[in-house]
Amino acid sequence: MLAFEAGTGKTGGDGVTVNRPRASAIMEREGLTALVATTPENVAYLVGSPLRATNWTMQIYGVLPKDPNARPALVIPTNRLGVIAQIGVPEADLYLYSDFFLEGSPEGKPSTPDIDLFYQLLGSVSTYPGPLEALQAVLADRGAGGQPVGVDEMRIAPEWYSRLASSLPDGFVKPAYKLFREIRQVKTSAELSRLRKAAQLNERAEQQLIDLIAAGVHEEELANHYRYAVMKEGAVPAMVAVGAGPRSALPLIERYFHRIEPGDLIRFDLCCQLDGYWADTGRTAVLGEPTEWHNRHYQATLRGWERALELIRPGVKASTVFEEAVAAVQREGIPHYRRQHVGHAIGLELYDDITLAPGDHRTLEKGMTLCVEIPYYELGAGGFQVEDTIVVTESGFEFLTGMERRLYCK
Amino acid sequence: MLAFEAGTGKTGGDGVTVNRPRASAIMEREGLTALVATTPENVAYLVGSPLRATNWTMQIYGVLPKDPNARPALVIPTNRLGVIAQIGVPEADLYLYSDFFLEGSPEGKPSTPDIDLFYQLLGSVSTYPGPLEALQAVLADRGAGGQPVGVDEMRIAPEWYSRLASSLPDGFVKPAYKLFREIRQVKTSAELSRLRKAAQLNERAEQQLIDLIAAGVHEEELANHYRYAVMKEGAVPAMVAVGAGPRSALPLIERYFHRIEPGDLIRFDLCCQLDGYWADTGRTAVLGEPTEWHNRHYQATLRGWERALELIRPGVKASTVFEEAVAAVQREGIPHYRRQHVGHAIGLELYDDITLAPGDHRTLEKGMTLCVEIPYYELGAGGFQVEDTIVVTESGFEFLTGMERRLYCK
Known part of the structure; x- marks a missing residue:
């Protein structure tokens, strides 16, 4: 004592x-x-x-x-x-x-x-x-x-x-x-500071992976690069979804089998923990010129993600954000889009309490931190991911992440 | 189904x-x-x-x-x-x-x-x-x-x-x-194969750390080298005790503060998991010529470790191994030696069931795998570790580890 x-x-x-x-x-x-x-x-x-x-x-x-x-x-x-x-x-x-x-x-x-x-x-x-x-x-x-x-x-x-x-x-x-x-659910400033550091480290590593994309590069090389990049900054890597070509359609990735080929989609969903706090961000890239199919599906998920963010502020129901975001994806190019959630609270657990999901009717509060994500997985075709971390503010939200939101073309 | x-x-x-x-x-x-x-x-x-x-x-x-x-x-x-x-x-x-x-x-x-x-x-x-x-x-x-x-x-x-x-x-x-x-407690041949691979990977990384010892090298450089070395072979690093100089006396190490100086003891107790199975092995090194104090304490722990191994075979009580090993350390140079245990079962948990400890009167069986360890920690002076993994056989034991057991001098 x-x-x-x-x-x-x-x-x-x-x-x-x-x-x-x-x-x-x-x-x-x-x-x-x-x-x-x-x-x-x-x-x-x-x-x-x-x-x-x-x-x-x-x-x-x-x-x-x-x-x-x-x-x-x-x-x-x-x-x-x-x-x-x-x-x-x-x-x-x-x-x-x-x-x-x-x-x-x-x-x-x-x-x-x-x-x-x-x-x-x-x-x-x-x-x-x-x-x-x-x-x-x-x-x-x-x-x-x-x-x-x-x-x-x-x-x-x-x-x-x-x-x-x-x-x-x-x-x-x-x-x-x-x-x-x-x-x-409601983070202190010390927690926000740690979440921001974790998110920024995650994004720096993600940018390095995008820079490394080239024909012949193996998924596992990218995954190991990520692990080492975050580890040497003191973080612990967790689920490292690096899926290229057909494997971009896999939601969770724990094994790596594919070498990147021209025309491949590459989907990143990267998770690590720094000083106990989680980072979880995602982007999509394509090696070469994107097809019409790539562009239409990517834009639809991005529009859904933007719709979610437009709504995020204190007082809005989590389920409302979900419904509006899914409707936007359907309207903007993927009419059959279905999803369990379009985001989750993040903190000391990868899935903290509050999910942007149909059954969660609780309202957002200032100081909550959320990963907003609109993934789309089509087996046999490919997968897309846009995922960022935000904190709810008095009037809306602020990003903890800063990478460009676009379909990266290499 | x-x-x-x-x-x-x-x-x-x-x-x-x-x-x-x-x-x-x-x-x-x-x-x-x-x-x-x-x-x-x-x-x-x-x-x-x-x-x-x-x-x-x-x-x-x-x-x-x-x-x-x-x-x-x-x-x-x-x-x-x-x-x-x-x-x-x-x-x-x-x-x-x-x-x-x-x-x-x-x-x-x-x-x-x-x-x-x-x-x-x-x-x-x-x-x-x-x-x-x-x-x-x-x-x-x-x-x-x-x-x-x-x-x-x-x-x-x-x-x-x-x-x-x-x-x-x-x-x-x-x-x-x-x-x-x-x-x-009793491993199958598939488990022994995985434990052996994990132990051998751990030892290869440990040997690299010993090779890297030099004046001016920071504990954290060695710890990060270990993490990367095991990670790139598919393992997950866990507790990485790399303690140099006064910090060699710390049993568990999670933060690194010291740069190696001539005359420093360096104590390694390294843990990782490969395909779910743990490795946990340890060695001690000194930069420069060991002192009489270094040699006496190291030899006493090594004699205790050897005494434990002499006794290990099916039918011997875990507590008997403990008592005889501690008595040997006391007799051979550290009369005040005290310890909670001189080893533990290893497998899917770092501490599987059966501990070479005073309260554990169960008998060893063929197919059990044990980390046998005789650490000595003296705050203000230094610490020693000798830890190897063995499997109990019909007539005694076999090593899963192969590194030389000596006070490494650099």
């Missing part, structure tokens, strides 16, 4: 990721005194950086009190403390559990700031026998002992969820994964 | 990853007619390749019947079917749920084998409204409807676990994460 300031890692320094006022209002509405994060995304939301677990039985919890003046806390196994000293968690108090052995006294010996901090933390942070005892200590220290709490049910081992529930009156432990997602 | 043979991806072709006889025996013992996998590792165990989920609400299940002649099945959202067509899942039948729109008829149009398969599957595989209906259809088709089943409880949304449990008599749904781990 020690507050410390040093953050020697490269994350942090861009402010607090958590939207405390929104979190407190949602906890008030739900009658909860604290929320317990368990998925890596929700833990990262509280501490600013995702933490690796070795396996599914390892428990890592973040605790967010309703009282906006009470500090969040992080419950971790002692063997993760050295990582905390490297990344810095200035916004959360630490509660450890289980033993971990290492030796030494750094006094007068060679050291680095993270090792000094590690050593200091080892000697000052309380250690509990297990994750439940540590979690109960967090709650008690914040006046939330014996009170109703929400627990992110998706990554806590069910055994520990049951034990926590048994330690409290019936109904005092409620599933909270959806509540975390609701809080995370 | 269609069997198909084509596998156009680069995995597969090395046989079945599942140990069916062991799985059937464990289900018989537990009174279960089928097991449902939900974590990516357990799903990969059944289908041969891990499948990405977009978020925590997306449900992907693998089903393993007790009857060794009944085929496994995979329950996935329809939008993942294109990925299945790329990676190939010849060992499992497919059951889809929810809608996904795409257009086209590939007849007479340019295509590739994965697209042809995708199209064929789209037209022939049954689609159910949701994951529970699909799962119930799998069980019914295998004569396991209304029978007791084990469900990997770690990655199914609790809501779906509860719904499945409510659809069956009380006590017919039992948590099965631990049962999958128990089955996976």
